Amino acid sequence: MNPFFTLLARDIRLASRSGGSAFLALSFFALVATLVPLGVGADLRLLARVGGGVLWVGAVLAALLSLDRLFQGDFEDGSLDLIALSPLPLELTALAKMLAHWLSTGAALTLLSPLLALLFNLTPAATLTLFLSLLLGTPAVSAVGAIGASLTLSLKRGGLILPLIILPLLSPAVIFGAGAVSLTLDRLAPGGALGLLAAFSAGAVLLSPFAAAASVRLNLGG
Amino acid sequence: MNWLFRYANPHNFMRLSNVLLPITAVATVLCLGVGLYLGFTVPADYQQGSTVLLLFIHVPADVAAEAAYGAIAICSLLSLVWRHPLSDIAGRAAAPFGAVFTALGLITGALWGKPMWGTYWVWDARLTSFLLLLFLFFGYMALWNAIEDEVRAARAAAILALVGVVNIPIIKFSVEWWSTLHQGESIVSGKIAPVYLWPLLIMMLGYMLLFVSLWMLRIRTVILERRARTLMQGGAA
Amino acid sequence: MITSLTAERLACARGDRKLFENLSFRVRAGQALAVEGANGSGKTSLLRLIAGFLSPAAGRLIVQDARGESDDAEERGKKIGWLGHHDGLKPQLTVQEQLTFWAALYRGTVNADALAQVGLARQADLPCRYLSAGQKRRLALARLLVSSRPLWLLDEPFAALDTAGQALVAQLMARHCGQGGIIIAATHDPLGLGNESLKL
Numbered sequence: 001m002n003p004f005f006t007l008l009a010r011d012i013r014l015a016s017r018s019g020g021s022a023f024l025a026l027s028f029f030a031l032v033a034t035l036v037p038l039g040v041g042a043d044l045r046l047l048a049r050v051g052g053g054v055l056w057v058g059a060v061l062a063a064l065l066s067l068d069r070l071f072q073g074d075f076e077d078g079s080l081d082l083i084a085l086s087p088l089p090l091e092l093t094a095l096a097k098m099l100a101h102w103l104s105t106g107a108a109l110t111l112l113s114p115l116l117a118l119l120f121n122l123t124p125a126a127t128l129t130l131f132l133s134l135l136l137g138t139p140a141v142s143a144v145g146a147i148g149a150s151l152t153l154s155l156k157r158g159g160l161i162l163p164l165i166i167l168p169l170l171s172p173a174v175i176f177g178a179g180a181v182s183l184t185l186d187r188l189a190p191g192g193a194l195g196l197l198a199a200f201s202a203g204a205v206l207l208s209p210f211a212a213a214a215s216v217r218l219n220l221g222g
Numbered sequence: 223m224n225w226l227f228r229y230a231n232p233h234n235f236m237r238l239s240n241v242l243l244p245i246t247a248v249a250t251v252l253c254l255g256v257g258l259y260l261g262f263t264v265p266a267d268y269q270q271g272s273t274v275l276l277l278f279i280h281v282p283a284d285v286a287a288e289a290a291y292g293a294i295a296i297c298s299l300l301s302l303v304w305r306h307p308l309s310d311i312a313g314r315a316a317a318p319f320g321a322v323f324t325a326l327g328l329i330t331g332a333l334w335g336k337p338m339w340g341t342y343w344v345w346d347a348r349l350t351s352f353l354l355l356l357f358l359f360f361g362y363m364a365l366w367n368a369i370e371d372e373v374r375a376a377r378a379a380a381i382l383a384l385v386g387v388v389n390i391p392i393i394k395f396s397v398e399w400w401s402t403l404h405q406g407e408s409i410v411s412g413k414i415a416p417v418y419l420w421p422l423l424i425m426m427l428g429y430m431l432l433f434v435s436l437w438m439l440r441i442r443t444v445i446l447e448r449r450a451r452t453l454m455q456g457g458a459a
Numbered sequence: 460m461i462t463s464l465t466a467e468r469l470a471c472a473r474g475d476r477k478l479f480e481n482l483s484f485r486v487r488a489g490q491a492l493a494v495e496g497a498n499g500s501g502k503t504s505l506l507r508l509i510a511g512f513l514s515p516a517a518g519r520l521i522v523q524d525a526r527g528e529s530d531d532a533e534e535r536g537k538k539i540g541w542l543g544h545h546d547g548l549k550p551q552l553t554v555q556e557q558l559t560f561w562a563a564l565y566r567g568t569v570n571a572d573a574l575a576q577v578g579l580a581r582q583a584d585l586p587c588r589y590l591s592a593g594q595k596r597r598l599a600l601a602r603l604l605v606s607s608r609p610l611w612l613l614d615e616p617f618a619a620l621d622t623a624g625q626a627l628v629a630q631l632m633a634r635h636c637g638q639g640g641i642i643i644a645a646t647h648d649p650l651g652l653g654n655e656s657l658k659l
Binding site for chain 1: 302331354357358360361362364365368369374377378381384385386388389392393395396398399400405
Binding site: 013014018073078086088221 | 507510512513514536537539541543544545546547548551552556560561563564565566602656
C-alpha cells in the first residue's frame, strides 16, 4: 500500500481505538442540538428558523473536539520525527491526517445531521441542503483546523488556544453553510451559497497542507 | 556572518528610529489636534446631528486597525522568508495596537449606532467583520504568548498571520454576503461633504502616525529589553 | 548506500544560545561515530541537524554516494534510520501492527523475522500498552531494521535496556556497519565497535 493510504489507515484505526473520537463528536453534536431548544424554547417555527445555524455551529464545535491531537500525539511520542523522515512529504502527511480527521468526525457529523434536523423541524428540502452543506463544508473545518493543530502541536494546553485561532477563520464556512439552509427555508435556490461554500472548502483543502507542513517543520526544528 | 546579520539590523533600526520617532510624534500631535479642532467646528449634519463627530474617531480607527494587520502580515512574510529577527519583534509589537484600534472602532461604532439606529449593536457588515478582525488579533497574540520558545513562537505566529491575510478578504466577502441575505439595517451611505472630508483625512493621517510612533516605540523597548537581558545573562552581544 | 558523511565547520544555535561551532568530522561506510558530551551539550541537536530537522547556523553536511556529493537536507533525510529519544509507539496498536505500518510507510521490506531478531516474536499480537520500557525499545530497534536505511542516527541506543538488550544493540550495530552502513550515536556508553568518538 502506498505511504499516504498507510498513514490514513493507521490514523483512522487510532481514532477508532482511542475511545472512538467519532462517537464523542457525535454525542457532543447531539447534545448541542438538545440544549439549544431547552435554551430558546420549543416554538417549532423559531427552531426551524435557527436550526440551520445552530446545527452548523454545533458541527464545527464538535469537529474541534479531537482536533488538537491531530499532530500532538505523534509529536509527543516521537512518531512525527519518523514520519518526517519517511518517503511521504509532510504536505501529504498533513493531507492524510486531515482526511482521517474528516472521515472520523466531519463525515460522521454529516451523516447524523438529518436526524438532528428533525428535532429542529426543518423541512425536507432544508434538511437536504443542510446535509449537502455539511458534506461540502466540513472538509474546510478539518483543513483549517489542521493548520491550527499544527501551530499548537507543541503546547500542552493547545486545545484551549486552538478554537481562538481557527474559529474566526472558519466564519465563512458557517455563513455560507447556514445561509444555504436559510435560503432553502425561504424557498430560494441555495445553489449559489453551496457553490461559495464548496469554493471555500476547496481552497482550504488545497492550501492548508502547505501551511500545516511548514508549521510541522518549524516545530520539529524547535 | 550570521551573527553579524542578526544584530546589525536592530542596531540600524535603533539609530533610524531615534531620529524618526520625535518627528512622527510631533506630527501625530499636530494632525490629531488640527483634525479634532476641525471636527468640532464643522456644521452639524442634517441627518446625523452632532454625532457626525464620531465619524472622525471611528473611521480612522478602522483604517489604522487594518493597517496594523497589514503591517503584521508584511513582517510575517519577511520573518518567514528572510528569517529576519527584527521583523519578528515588529510583528509582535504591532498586534496590541491593532487590537486596540479595532476595539476603538467597535466601541465608537456602537456609540454611533445608538443615536443612529436606536441600539448599540447592529449586525452591520462592517462592524461584524471588525469583530472578527478583533478575534484574529487576539488569536495572533495568544499564540505568541502561548509558545515558550521565542523563535518557534515567531514562526508559528507568522504562519497564522499569513493564513489570516489570505482569509480576511474571504471573511469580508462572506460577511457582506451574509448581511444582504439577512437584510440588516444598511449603514448610512452617500457622498461625504467636503467639509467633513478634510478633517477626516487629517484624522486618518493622525491615526496612522500615532500607530507608527507607538509601534516604533514598542520595537525600541523590546530591543532594549533584549539587550538588557543579554547583559544580565553575561553573554556577548 | 552512502560512501561517507562529512560535516564541515558546523555550528548550531538555539535562539540566542550557541551550542557548538566549528565542528568537522567524516564518517565513512562501515564506520560508527560516538557523540559524547554532558547533558545540554547538543548531542541530540547534532543528530537533529544531521536528520535535517534543524538547519545549521553555519557550515554544511555532505553526503557522498555513488551518484556524487549532496548537501540537500531533504535528500539526506531519506537515507536516515532514526532511533530517537522517544520510541514513537502507540499504546493502542499491537506490536505487529506498528511494525507493518512503519515498514509500509518507509516502503521497507516487511522482514518476517525482524521481531524474532529483537526477541519480540511472542509479543507480536500484544498491544504496546502492555510492553515494558525495554520491550518498547526493542520494537523501536525492529523498526530501524525494517526501515532499511543506510545512515543510522541513534539517540542513547542503550537506554532502558537490560544487559541482553544492550548486547543485542551492539550486535545489530556491528552487523549494520559490517554491511557497509554508517552509525552516528549519541551515547554515554562505549559503542564497542572500534569506532571514533566526538566530544561535544
